[in-house]
Amino acid sequence: xxxxxxxxxxxxxxxxxxxxxxxxxxxxxxxxxxxxxxxxxxxxxxxxxxxxxxxxxxxxxxxxxxxxxxxxxxxxxxxxxxxxxx
Numbered sequence: 632x633x634x635x636x637x638x639x640x641x642x643x644x645x646x647x648x649x650x651x652x653x654x655x656x657x658x659x660x661x662x663x664x665x666x667x668x669x670x671x672x673x674x675x676x677x678x679x680x681x682x683x684x685x686x687x688x689x690x691x692x693x694x695x696x697x698x699x700x701x702x703x704x705x706x707x708x709x710x711x712x713x714x715x716x717x
Contacts, residue, residue: 642676
């Protein structure tokens with residue numbers, strides 16, 4: 632979508648581009664993981680290219696947890712998985 636010569640994305644387009652669900656994008660915005668969306672007169676969210684870049688470069692907690700598990704020495708047990716100690 633073009634708005635004043637700038638590319639903008641509707642929430643469904645932004646979610647698809649980021650590889651996440653619309654619900655997670657809304658919840659992530661509410662929780663402060665993502666920048667607040669701009670709104671049109673009808674209250675529909677839209678995101679600028681700058682917003683998209685910030686969201687692409689923002690590590691999500693899910694990605695952070697997965698990379699910690701995959702990294703060598705990421706946990707106490709073998710394969711980076713935590714084990715209970717007594």
